[in-house]
Amino acid sequence: MTMNLEDDFRTTHEEQVLIKLPEGERDLMTGATQMLEKRREIIEVDKQLEAHREDSELKRKSLRQRRDEVLKREDKLKESLLNFDKFLKENEAKRSRGARKAENERRVALQKEAEIERLKAEIAALEEKKQKLQRRVERNSLYWNFLKQVLKTAKFEEVWELLGRVETLLINREQLQQRASEIQEQTDSQRGALQTYMDQQSCVLLQKNNLLSQLQTQLDQTCSEVLRWESKWAHIQSTAAKETLLLGQIKMVTLNLYQMTDGEIEGEEGVTVDDTETQLDKIQIFIQNHTDVMNDIKPPPSETSLD
Structure with missing residues (x-):
C-alpha cells in the first residue's frame, strides 16, 4: 500500500x-x-x-x-x-441443590446475558463514537496546527491569551461597527438635509437664472439702444466736424475779407480774430459804402443813351 x-x-x-x-x-x-x-x-x-x-x-x-x-x-x-x-x-x-436455586441462577444468567448484550452494544456504540471522534480530531488537526502557528507568529505563550486578544478585537470590532452605524445614520441625516438645501438652492438658482435671463434681455436691448445712439452720435460727430470745418473756412474767408477792407485786428478800433459777426458787420458796412460810392459815380441811364 x-x-x-x-x-x-x-x-x-x-x-x-x-x-x-x-x-x-x-x-x-x-x-x-x-x-x-x-x-x-x-x-x-x-x-x-x-x-x-x-x-x-x-x-x-x-x-x-x-x-x-x-x-x-x-x-x-x-x-x-x-x-x-x-x-x-x-x-x-450446583443445580442439584434445588430447582428453585437453579431457576434463580438461570434468571441471573439471563440478566447477565442481557447485561452483556447491552454492554456489547454500548461498546460498539462507544467504538463507533470513538472512530467518529478520531476522524473529527484528524480533520480538525489542521486547525490545531494553524492555532500553534498563530501562537508562534503572534508571540503568545498560551492559547487563552490569544483567545483573550481575539475576544478583545471582536469587542472592538463590534464597537467600531456600532460607531460606524451611528456615523452612517448621521451621514444619512446630513445627506437628507443637504438634499433639502440643494433643492432649495436649486429653486433659488432657477429664480436667479430667470432673473438673469430677464436682465440679459434688458442688457441686449440696452446694448442695441447704445449701438443705435452711438451710431447717431458718430453721425452727429461727423456732421459737427463738417460744420466745424465749414465754420472755420467761413471765419477764415470773413477774416480775409475783413483784412481786405483794411480792417484792423486787435487794437482800440480793431476787431478780435474770433469776432466773426463784427467782422461781417464791418464788411457789410464797407460793401454798403462802396456801393453807395459806385452809385454816385455811375452816370444816369438816360445820359448814357443820348451819347
Whole structure:
C-alpha cells in the first residue's frame, strides 16, 4: 500500500513538474541545464514524497494504536465471557441443590446475558463514537496546527491569551461597527438635509437664472439702444466736424475779407480774430459804402443813351 501511494505521488508530481516548463523552452536548454533541472525536480519530488511518507507513517501509528485498544477491549470481553462460562459451569454443578436455586441462577444468567448484550452494544456504540471522534480530531488537526502557528507568529505563550486578544478585537470590532452605524445614520441625516438645501438652492438658482435671463434681455436691448445712439452720435460727430470745418473756412474767408477792407485786428478800433459777426458787420458796412460810392459815380441811364 505504501509503494502504491509513493508511485501515485511520484507520477502525479512528475506530471506537475513536466508542466512547469513549456516545450519550446526545454528545447532551448542545454544537456547540463536539463540535467540540473531534472535533479531539482527529483529533489522536490523526493521532499514531497518524504512528507507524504511521514504523514502516512503517522496515520499508520494512529491506526495501530486504535487496533491495540480494540484488541485490549476484546481481551477483556473474552475474559468476562470465560468468567461467565465458568460461572455457568459452577451453577450447573450446583443445580442439584434445588430447582428453585437453579431457576434463580438461570434468571441471573439471563440478566447477565442481557447485561452483556447491552454492554456489547454500548461498546460498539462507544467504538463507533470513538472512530467518529478520531476522524473529527484528524480533520480538525489542521486547525490545531494553524492555532500553534498563530501562537508562534503572534508571540503568545498560551492559547487563552490569544483567545483573550481575539475576544478583545471582536469587542472592538463590534464597537467600531456600532460607531460606524451611528456615523452612517448621521451621514444619512446630513445627506437628507443637504438634499433639502440643494433643492432649495436649486429653486433659488432657477429664480436667479430667470432673473438673469430677464436682465440679459434688458442688457441686449440696452446694448442695441447704445449701438443705435452711438451710431447717431458718430453721425452727429461727423456732421459737427463738417460744420466745424465749414465754420472755420467761413471765419477764415470773413477774416480775409475783413483784412481786405483794411480792417484792423486787435487794437482800440480793431476787431478780435474770433469776432466773426463784427467782422461781417464791418464788411457789410464797407460793401454798403462802396456801393453807395459806385452809385454816385455811375452816370444816369438816360445820359448814357443820348451819347
